[in-house]
Amino acid sequence: MQIPPFSLSKQISLLGDDLNSALLRVLQSGQYIGGEEVNTFEESFAASIGVPHVVGCNSGTDALVLALRALDIGAGDEVITSSFSFFATAEAISAVGAKPIFVEIDPRDYLIDLSQIEKVINSATKAILPVHLFGCPVDMEQLMALAMKNGLKVIEDCAQACGAKWQGRSVGSWGDIGCFSFFPTKNLGAAGDGGCISTQDGQLAQRIRELAIHGMPRRYLHTELGYNSRLDAIQAAVLNVKLPHLANWVKKRDLVAKRYLDALDNLPGVELPSTKSTIHMLHAWNQFVVSVKDISSKDSLSSKLFSHQEMRSSNSPENQNRRDWLKNSLRNHGVNTIIYYPIPIHLQPAYSELGYTSGSLPITERLCSEVLSLPIFPEITFEEQNYVIKVIKNLLA
Template sequence: MQVPPFSLSQQLADLGPELDEAALRVLRSGQYIGGTEIQSFETAFAAVVGTAHAVGCNSGTDALILALRALGIGAGDEVITASFSFFATAEAISAVGATPVFVDVDPRTYLIDLNQITAAITPSTKALIPVHLFGRPVDMTRFMAIAKDHNLVVVEDCAQATGASWNGRPVGSWGDIGCFSFFPTKNLGAAGDAGAVTCHDAALAQRMRELAVHGMPRRYLHTELGYNSRLDAMQAAVLNVKLPRLNQWVERRRQIAQRYREGLQDVPGLLIPDSSAGNGDGWNQFVVRVTVCPADISSNANHPPSEFGLPSSHCRDWLKQSLQEKGVSTIIYYPIPIHCQPAYANQHQGTRLPVTEQLCSEVLSLPIFPELSSEQQEQVIAVLRSLLIQTAPLDSQTCSVAA
């Protein structure tokens, strides 16, 4: 049996008639930009997030850019965030002319290390971006306290965390603005690129709405340079069909994550994530750390660093290939941290984030999506156990692990 890392096949089969009807409704309406589909989705999504306003846009990347622009972040400003994230987190900061400042992450949660933020704050720091990576919420109680103490605005990167919450409060409702992606693989996925921003402030919502349509408060009046970043009606129609299922899909992801924890907790050299203290994980990915190799790999003393001087990823790469050969597909999020990317080679030369760099050599995302069957998951667990328990004793085969 082949186990994909993600699949929409069953979801499309289950929702096919509703999606067909929604798509045809849009096509027959002749209104493909704006209209009732957009309005319905924005109202419903704001209610789910717990904010007064939601504004649809073209993508999660655009959501970050719109948020930073609306908050007045630009040239000369610094924005603190994590380097262990998708590139768009930092790219959006640079796109508005500001400078991303990276701090390391917690090796247990993979989320921004709250103990390192204060030391990174300078007179140029204007904003903080917590990344709810893999659908796991940052401790927003502590995070917002840091922001308040230093008078900084907060833009939540919720791209992978739709449906997640911290202490019962949805992500995207804590900071000044929440930024969401509806890329097809997300917890709430469209049929292409789509995104949204959420906030409590009406003026902020209006500014982002105008920025998304060329800085235009009314037709053919342009008060500032903006973007062409509208959520189109077809994507909104798809999201309107899917949104009512979000809670049950997230709950199913939590059940899958719990089964992984139960089935893999005693596997040597495999570090598995615990549930967050806030108990509101969205589990867009279930990411483990691979720290043990078979003897014939780990006994080789010559393991040169990988590209960009990062630690060798031979343990993780061996496991990924071995799983693939046995029908289990996995994904690596992310092999190169943002501060080591060529695009930031000059700006962040010399930056060292040891935990982030170590994670990038060890992390592996196991199959997780609501329609993953119990049989498929049991196959993943059985194959992992057979590979690691039988071939990788813990005596001298352990790779270095960030403390």
């Protein structure tokens, strides 16, 4: 049996007729930029997350850049964020000339540690950019109170958390601006790149809309330097077909996650994602990420975990860390997993000039060597997931 970490094939087969009709409708219309499909999606998505304004754009990365520019964040400014995220989170901050300031994450949920934020606030700090990572929402009540106390803007990175909520409110509706990605592997995925910005502020929405079309409030009038970042009509059409299914897909992801949580509880050396705040949040489970702890080969527990043959093999935990051993062993059994993220942003070569060194963020760095994302998507069958669980248990227990 071969189990992918994520699969679109079943989703496409279920929605194929509707997708074909939508794509053909756009192609026959001849309106590939803007138009009815884009307007419909912006209105529908705004209603689904409870905000009055949504502006489509080319990607989640562009959404972050547009958000920062709309808030006049630039050279000399600092933005506090997490180093445990996709590179675009910090890259967008640098793209507008500002400086990313990284703080530690909470090892229980991989989210920015709110208790560490005030320690790095200074006169240059202009905003906080929380990442709702793997579908898990940040405690936005606490974060918004902290931002208000310190006079800071809040830009939510919702790229991995479409469908997630905190205290009944959707991510992207709390901060000054929310930024979404519709990369194909997201909970709500397009057929290529796509993104959007959400906000409660009509003036911000209008400025973002103008920035995304060359700083142009009306045709051939350019009031500031913008650039081209529009959501294609074809991508909007795909999203219009998929959006009505999002809530049900999130429910199915939650069922998959709960089966993992029940079946893999108390496995030695494996820490499951925290569900400490389930009464306050709706987790969207874009990824199901476990932390695989290293166990020294000198530890007597090692002999209980691995057979002599496994311990002698080139793929044994004696020759690589335990997470990598597990990933390779699962692949050998047909179970494909992904590592998010092997190198934290603050240790990426592109950010060497910021002065972070190994040990600057020890929790983040440790987790980068431990995390492993197990297969999760709405269409994974009970039999497929049971096979994943069985293989993991056989390897570790």
